[in-house]
Amino acid sequence: MGTIGIIHSIETCGTVDGPGIRFVIFTKGCPLRCLYCHNPDCRHIEGGKSTSVDELILEIKKYQSYFKYSGGGVTVTGGEPLMQPEFVQEIFQRCRELEIHTALDTSGYVNLNVAKPVLEYTDLVLLDIKSFDPKIYKKVTNVSIEPTLNFARYLNEINKPTWIRFVLVPDLTDPVNNVTGLAEFIEDFNNVEKVEVLPFHKMGEYKWEQLGYDYQLKTTEPPSNELLEQTINIFKSHNLVVG
Numbered sequence: 558m559g560t561i562g563i564i565h566s567i568e569t570c571g572t573v574d575g576p577g578i579r580f581v582i583f584t585k586g587c588p589l590r591c592l593y594c595h596n597p598d599c600r601h602i603e604g605g606k607s608t609s610v611d612e613l614i615l616e617i618k619k620y621q622s623y624f625k626y627s628g629g630g631v632t633v634t635g636g637e638p639l640m641q642p643e644f645v646q647e648i649f650q651r652c653r654e655l656e657i658h659t660a661l662d663t664s665g666y667v668n669l670n671v672a673k674p675v676l677e678y679t680d681l682v683l684l685d686i687k688s689f690d691p692k693i694y695k696k697v698t699n700v701s702i703e704p705t706l707n708f709a710r711y712l713n714e715i716n717k718p719t720w721i722r723f724v725l726v727p728d729l730t731d732p733v734n735n736v737t738g739l740a741e742f743i744e745d746f747n748n749v750e751k752v753e754v755l756p757f758h759k760m761g762e763y764k765w766e767q768l769g770y771d772y773q774l775k776t777t778e779p780p781s782n783e784l785l786e787q788t789i790n791i792f793k794s795h796n797l798v799v800g
C-alpha cells in the first residue's frame with residue numbers, strides 16, 4: 558500500500574505551483590511561522606489526513622493526459638514537504654516511473670542529508686527564499702536563514718532546475734538591500750531558471766482568526782504596482798528571468 562503520509566488536501570488542477578496543469582499535494586507540518594502564511598492550518602501535523610502513496614498515485618494517474626497536454630505534473634507543497642521525506646520520495650519515485658514531472662515546493666529549512674534522497678527524484682524545486690537579510694528572514698519566519706542558503710547552494714552544485722520564490726510584503730521584505738542581496742546571491746547560479754515575485758495578499762487571514770492565531774499583518778496592504786515593478790527590476794538588473 559506504500560508509505561503513509563499526513564496531508565492537508567489535494568488540488569487536482571493547480572496552475573500556480575510549477576509549469577502546466579498540476580496535481581498539488583499539500584502536506585501537513587511546517588517548522589516555519591511565516592507572518593504572511595496563507596496555509597496556517599498546515600502548521601501542525603496533527604489533524605491531517607493519513608494517505609498512502611498508492612491512493613495518491615491512483616488519483617494522479619487520472620490526470621496524466623492533462624499533464625501531457627499542458628506540460629504539467631505533480632507538485633508537493635505544504636506545510637513543509639521535507640518534514641515527511643520518505644513519503645515525498647516515494648511519490649516522486651512512482652511519478653518518475655510513470656514519466657510524470659515532479660516539483661517540490663520547499664523553504665529549504667531542512668537537514669541536507671534528509672533532502673538529498675528526495676531531490677534525486679525531483680525534477681524542479683520551487684525554493685521559497687523569504688528574505689535575504691538574516692534579521693528580516695528571522696522576523697518573517699521565526700527561524701534562521703542559514704539552512705535555506707545551504708540548500709540553495711547545494712541545488713546549484715547538483716544543477717537542479719530551480720525557481721526562486723520571493724513574497725513581496727510592504728514594510729517587511731521590500732527594503733532594496735534585502736532584494737538586492739537575494740538577487741546577488743542567486744545571479745551566478747546556473748540552475749535558477751527564474752524568479753517569481755509573489756505580491757503579498759491576505760487571502761489566508763480568515764484562517765488565522767479561525768485558528769485563534771495572532772495575525773500581525775492586519776494593517777499591511779498588498780504592494781503597489783510601482784513597488785512590484787521596482788522589485789522585479791532589481792532581479793532583472795541582475796540578469797535573472799522574472800516570471
Ligand code: SF4
Nearest residue numbers: 587589591594635636
Ligand atoms: S513555509 Fe509556507 S507553510 Fe510554512 S509557515 Fe511559511 S508560508 Fe506557511
